[in-house]
Amino acid sequence: xxxxxxxxxxxxxxxxxxxxxxxxxxxxxxxxxxxxxxxxxxxxxxxxxxxxxxxxxxxxxxxxxxxxxxxxxxxxxxxxxxxxxxxxxxxxxxxxxxxxxxxxxxxxxxxxxxxxxxxxxxxxxxxxxxxxxxxxxxxxxxxxxxxxxxxxxxxxxxxxxxxxxxxxxxxxxxxxxxxxxxxxxxxxxxxxxxxxxxxxxxxxxxxxxxxxxxxxxxxxxxxxxxxxxxxxxxxxxxxxxxxxxxxxxxxxxxxxxxxxxxxxxxxxxxxxxxxxxxxxxxxxxxxxxxxxxxxxxxxxxxxxxxxxxxxxxxxxxxxxxxxxxxxxxxxxxxxxxxxxxxxxxx
Amino acid sequence: xxxxxxxxxxxxxxxxxxxxxxxxxxxxxxxxxxxxxxxxxxxxxxxxxxxxxxxxxxxxxxxxxxxxxxxxxxxxxxxxxxxxxxxxxxxxxxxxxxxxxxxxxxxxxxxxxxxxxxxxxxxxxxxxxxxxxxxxxxxxxxxxxxxxxxxxxxxxxxxxxxxxxxxxxxxxxxxxxxxxxxxxxxxxxxxxxxxxxxxxxxxxxxxxxxxxxxxxxxxxxxxxxxxxxxxxxxxxxxxxxxxxxxxxxxxxxxxxxxxxxxxxxxxxxxxx
Amino acid sequence: xxxxxxxxxxxxxxxxxxxxxxxxxxxxxxxxxxxxxxxxxxxxxxxxxxxxxxxxxxxxxxxxxxxxxxxxxxxxxxxxxxxxxxxxxxxxxxxxxxxxxxxxxxxxxxxxxxxxxxxxxxxxxxxxxxxxxxxxxxxxxxxxxxxxxxxxxxxxxxxxxxxxxxxxxxxxxxxxxxxxxxxxxxxxxxxxxxxxxxxxxxxxxxxxxxxxxxxxxxxxxxxxxxxxxxxxxxxxxxxxxxxxxxxxxxxxxxxxxxxxxxxxxxxxxxxxxxxxxxxxxxxxxxxxxxx
Numbered sequence: 001x002x003x004x005x006x007x008x009x010x011x012x013x014x015x016x017x018x019x020x021x022x023x024x025x026x027x028x029x030x031x032x033x034x035x036x037x038x039x040x041x042x043x044x045x046x047x048x049x050x051x052x053x054x055x056x057x058x059x060x061x062x063x064x065x066x067x068x069x070x071x072x073x074x075x076x077x078x079x080x081x082x083x084x085x086x087x088x089x090x091x092x093x094x095x096x097x098x099x100x101x102x103x104x105x106x107x108x109x110x111x112x113x114x115x116x117x118x119x120x121x122x123x124x125x126x127x128x129x130x131x132x133x134x135x136x137x138x139x140x141x142x143x144x145x146x147x148x149x150x151x152x153x154x155x156x157x158x159x160x161x162x163x164x165x166x167x168x169x170x171x172x173x174x175x176x177x178x179x180x181x182x183x184x185x186x187x188x189x190x191x192x193x194x195x196x197x198x199x200x201x202x203x204x205x206x207x208x209x210x211x212x213x214x215x216x217x218x219x220x221x222x223x224x225x226x227x228x229x230x231x232x233x234x235x236x237x238x239x240x241x242x243x244x245x246x247x248x249x250x251x252x253x254x255x256x257x258x259x260x261x262x263x264x265x266x267x268x269x270x271x272x273x274x275x276x277x278x279x280x281x282x283x284x285x286x287x288x289x290x291x292x293x294x295x296x297x298x299x300x301x302x303x304x305x306x307x308x309x310x311x312x313x314x315x316x317x318x319x320x321x322x323x324x325x326x327x328x329x330x331x332x333x334x335x336x337x338x339x340x341x342x343x344x345x346x
Numbered sequence: 347x348x349x350x351x352x353x354x355x356x357x358x359x360x361x362x363x364x365x366x367x368x369x370x371x372x373x374x375x376x377x378x379x380x381x382x383x384x385x386x387x388x389x390x391x392x393x394x395x396x397x398x399x400x401x402x403x404x405x406x407x408x409x410x411x412x413x414x415x416x417x418x419x420x421x422x423x424x425x426x427x428x429x430x431x432x433x434x435x436x437x438x439x440x441x442x443x444x445x446x447x448x449x450x451x452x453x454x455x456x457x458x459x460x461x462x463x464x465x466x467x468x469x470x471x472x473x474x475x476x477x478x479x480x481x482x483x484x485x486x487x488x489x490x491x492x493x494x495x496x497x498x499x500x501x502x503x504x505x506x507x508x509x510x511x512x513x514x515x516x517x518x519x520x521x522x523x524x525x526x527x528x529x530x531x532x533x534x535x536x537x538x539x540x541x542x543x544x545x546x547x548x549x550x551x552x553x554x555x556x557x558x559x560x561x562x563x564x565x566x567x568x569x570x571x572x573x574x575x576x577x578x579x580x581x582x583x584x585x586x587x588x589x590x591x592x593x594x595x596x597x598x599x600x601x602x603x604x605x606x607x608x609x610x611x612x613x614x615x616x617x618x
Numbered sequence: 619x620x621x622x623x624x625x626x627x628x629x630x631x632x633x634x635x636x637x638x639x640x641x642x643x644x645x646x647x648x649x650x651x652x653x654x655x656x657x658x659x660x661x662x663x664x665x666x667x668x669x670x671x672x673x674x675x676x677x678x679x680x681x682x683x684x685x686x687x688x689x690x691x692x693x694x695x696x697x698x699x700x701x702x703x704x705x706x707x708x709x710x711x712x713x714x715x716x717x718x719x720x721x722x723x724x725x726x727x728x729x730x731x732x733x734x735x736x737x738x739x740x741x742x743x744x745x746x747x748x749x750x751x752x753x754x755x756x757x758x759x760x761x762x763x764x765x766x767x768x769x770x771x772x773x774x775x776x777x778x779x780x781x782x783x784x785x786x787x788x789x790x791x792x793x794x795x796x797x798x799x800x801x802x803x804x805x806x807x808x809x810x811x812x813x814x815x816x817x818x819x820x821x822x823x824x825x826x827x828x829x830x831x832x833x834x835x836x837x838x839x840x841x842x843x844x845x846x847x848x849x850x851x852x853x854x855x856x857x858x859x860x861x862x863x864x865x866x867x868x869x870x871x872x873x874x875x876x877x878x879x880x881x882x883x884x885x886x887x888x889x890x891x892x893x894x895x896x897x898x899x900x901x902x903x904x905x906x907x908x909x
Contacts, residue, residue, distance in 0.1 A: 052514075052518060053517070053518075054514050054517070073517070073522075074514070074517040074518050075517045075518070075519075075520045075521055075522055076520075079518070080518060080519070081514070081515065081518045083511045083514070083515060084511075085509065085511055087509060087511035087512045087514065087515040088512075088515075089512055089515070089516070089530060089534075090512075090534070091533040091534060091536075100516070100519060100521075100529070101519030101520050101521075104519065104520045104521055104525070105520060145515075148515070148519065149518070149519075152519055152520070356722065356724040356726050356727075358718055358722070359718065359722055359724050359726030359727055359730060360726060362714075362715060362718060362726075362730050363726050363729050363730050363733070366715075366730060366733040366734065367733065369787070370733050370736055370737060370787070371733070371736075372752070373745075373748035373749065373751070373752045374740065374744075374748055376748060376751050376752050376758050377744065377747060377748045377751055380751060388756045388760075388761065388764075389760075389761060389764045389765070390761070391761050391762065391765045431645035431646050431649075432646055434642045435642050435643040435645065435646045435647075437642065438638070438639040438640075438642035438643050439639075439643060442638065442639035442642070443639065444637055444638070444639030444640045444643075445637075445640070446640070447639065450643055450647050452904050453647060453650050453651075453655075454646070454650060455900045455903060455904060456650060456654050456655055456900075457650070457654045458844070458896070458899065458900060458903070459893075459896035459897060459899065459900045460658065460844075460889055460892065460896055461844050461845075461847045461848030461888045461889065461892045461896075462844070462845070462848055463848035463849065463850045463864075463865045463868060463869075463885075463888075464848045464864075464868065464884075464885035464886075464888040464889055464892075465654065465657065465658070465885070467661075467868045467869075467872055467881050467882060467884070467885040468657040468658055468660070468661040468882060468885050468886075469653055469654075469657045470872060470878070470881075471657065471660065471661060471664065471878050471881075471882045472653075472656070472657050472660060474878055487653065488653070490649065491649060491650070491653045491654060494646050494649065494650060498646060499907070552741035552742075552743070554741070554742065554743055554850070554851045555850045555851060555865075558850070558851075558869070559850075559869055559872065559873065562873075569741065569743045569851075572743045572744075572747070573743065573851070573854070573855060576743075576746060576747055576750065576855055577855070582751070585747050586747070586751075589744045589747050589748070592741065592743070592744055593740070593741075593744060596739045596740065596741065597739075599739060600739045
């Protein structure tokens with residue numbers, strides 16, 4: 001049973017012809033955490049704001065629990081949004097920030113107190129009710145923003161890059177906390193981010209977006225291992241994308257060739273650095289080492305094919321390689337794309 | 347390891363501070379002294395007798411009380427009307443889109459492209475035909491025009507600086523548009539708007555030129571009365587007491603509006 | 619869920635430009651049109667088209683009178699002189715203060731800034747009274763001079779210097795604030811870089827700082843000129859009875875001589891003399907502000 005259903009939604013902003021969101025559809029199941037992942041301008045934030053009711057779709061339908069909410073204003077939707085800039089009301093203290101929505105719902109004062117304190121405990125801010133927003137650290141402010149949404153027990157929690165303004169360390173801690181809380185409350189969540197780490201570590205499913213369209217919707221491990229398009233392949237993790245041609249079952253690009261059992265024509269060969277073995281070769285070299293970086297646990301070799309196409313390879317013994325050396329490439333796992341779709345995977 | 351950082355004495359600052367104190371504070375102290383002086387005859391450097399005698403005498407004068415009432419009524423009326431028409435307009439400029447928005451926004455600068463008293467004379471020419479010269483409402487109108495720019499531009503900046511996301515967050519938890527304005531936008535923009543209203547009140551209270559040109563002698567505000575005291579009143583203390591009384595609103599404004607005035611945005615409002 | 623799954627496409631909602639905004643801004647805008655724009659147009663028209671029994675006819679009579687009348691011309695020239703002297707004095711006084719405030723971090727700077735802004739909170743009528751009590755005949759300066767056995771000063775009260783001193787005093791705060799805001803655009807790095815290549819303090823001022831605050835200086839001057847050229851209270855109270863500045867002159871022509879036509883002619887002439895400064899000032903303010 002899907003809690004949220006987005007059907008053929010498009011958004012064209014009044015001033016231009018740009019389709020910020022282009023014929024987008026998605027079903028989110030009860031208790032699921034779905035990440036909208038994409039570069040800036042991919043339409044993911046616009047989509048989230050449409051679910052929250054802050055933008056109106058140009059066309060399409062939004063359905064929550066079987067109810068068409070496409071044209072329902074934000075204050076009447078069962079959604080709760082956590083903003084990137086936390087958007088806490090600085091003229092109220094923490095308690096009042098949380099209580100505002102409950103007061104609007106005419107909840108009894110002692111019930112408000114009980115629920116606010118409960119949620120503050122949940123986000124680890126028990127006893128912070130009387131604090132002023134300005135007295136809190138960035139991480140605490142974001143926790144209050146989360147609590148402000150949770151206290152109203154929304155059907156769907158919307159998170160718009162909630163950790164973008166925090167430092168790396170805090171970001172990692174908060175995303176674990178949010179994931180814990182989300183799983184404990186089993187609250188359906190839509191999460192927007194441009195950070196692949198965040199998406200991979202938190203999501204039940206990832207929606208990769210580009211130019212307002214869906215590129216791929218899958219579980220994180222599948223998105224990583226089996227990207228459906230060259231864009232997804234390049235966006236998630238590090239991926240060597242080599243554009244070349246296939247003839248008679250052989251893919252070739254500037255002196256490098258490898259068997260590829262597909263029909264003749266152009267193709268993009270995708271190889272992860274960790275799936276690319278290198279051997280030193282003085283004769284018949286396919287590429288030349290450009291730089292070797294030693295990370296301690298492993299090494300990274302930057303190399304150039306004969307036409308200067310850059311390729312990265314992860315090696316376990318970086319001391320075997322030095323700049324200027326000739327190498328041969330032996331990919332262990334490859335994928336090939338043509339016309340924006342997978343044509344081969346091995 | 348006992349290296350004490352010796353700050354160089356700031357001689358420039360000290361010289362400037364002393365000179366400015368002499369030029370700016372000293373004359374006002376002289377006025378203050380005169381207000382609390384019963385007898386001060388030349389050539390004594392300090393008054394022969396301090397006292398409150400002239401406070402009683404000044405406050406016993408009917409024209410002083412009439413002026414105080416007139417000034418307070420005028421300033422309250424003008425500020426009230428100004429807030430009533432300017433604050434909704436400021437909100438519209440800050441948050442709505444309508445045809446001609448930019449040109450209308452800058453139209454409030456028109457009054458500042460001309461020397462003020464010349465403009466007042468030109469307006470007085472119009473008021474002459476409308477029989478508004480020498481009337482309370484004539485003075486209200488001319489002072490109202492003087493408040494428009496501040497009462498629109500400062501609140502517009504205040505409304506614009508309210509984070510849109512804050513308002514959206516309030517919508518999100520269930521507040522309707524009017525409730526959002528009342529509970530979020532207004533409290534957020536409140537302090538700056540209050541400063542604008544205060545500045546407008548004080549500015550109207552001290553407005554002399556329009557009141558003198560349009561209102562005098564029928565409508566006598568405190569500054570207008572002060573001019574006649576300076577011109578025709580041989581008792582110095584009357585003017586001194588009135589000066590101290592007159593300065594009270596300024597003092598209040600000084601307390602509250604200092605932060606707004608010191609902030610860079612205020613000077614930028616003047617084109618700095 | 620199948621009930622709604624039939625999937626109809628919602629109609630395209632055109633983004634409507636609602637005219638409510640126009641309604642909200644109507645009152646102040648109409649006031650500006652009625653009490654600023656119309657009076658200016660009307661002033662030009664009423665002084666150039668004379669009502670005669672046969673209808674109205676074009677005439678520059680009042681302007682010819684102004685520019686041939688010795689008294690009017692001396693009033694104009696004393697106004698120009700006062701404005702010029704005030705503008706120069708303001709720059710000479712306020713630029714050092716602003717420079718000091720921009721580059722000093724000592725505790726004294728806060729006090730100096732407070733003092734420089736303080737006149738903003740002193741209405742000019744109180745200033746006039748204080749001026750007379752300090753610099754007027756038998757004023758405090760005379761008292762102190764007498765106590766030290768010095769002769770009395772020649773009081774600037776009721777001379778052309780009276781308004782100059784008062785107007786400069788009154789205009790210090792905004793001039794300092796505008797210059798200070800302009801100096802905020804000169805980065806410390808730019809100055810350190812100049813010092814690094816060997817520029818001395820005066821050279822830094824001349825080659826680095828002044829070129830960058832040129833616009834702010836012009837804005838400050840324009841603002842001061844607009845305020846001083848048609849100032850009324852200070853010249854009326856502190857200045858001589860004749861020749862008088864344009865402000866008191868216009869007021870007397872209007873209220874005491876009951877000659878609005880000539881008064882408005884004088885107003886239009888002050889507009890003419892200030893139009894360049896006015897337009898420059900408005901342009902600078904507008905440039906700094908996006909609606």
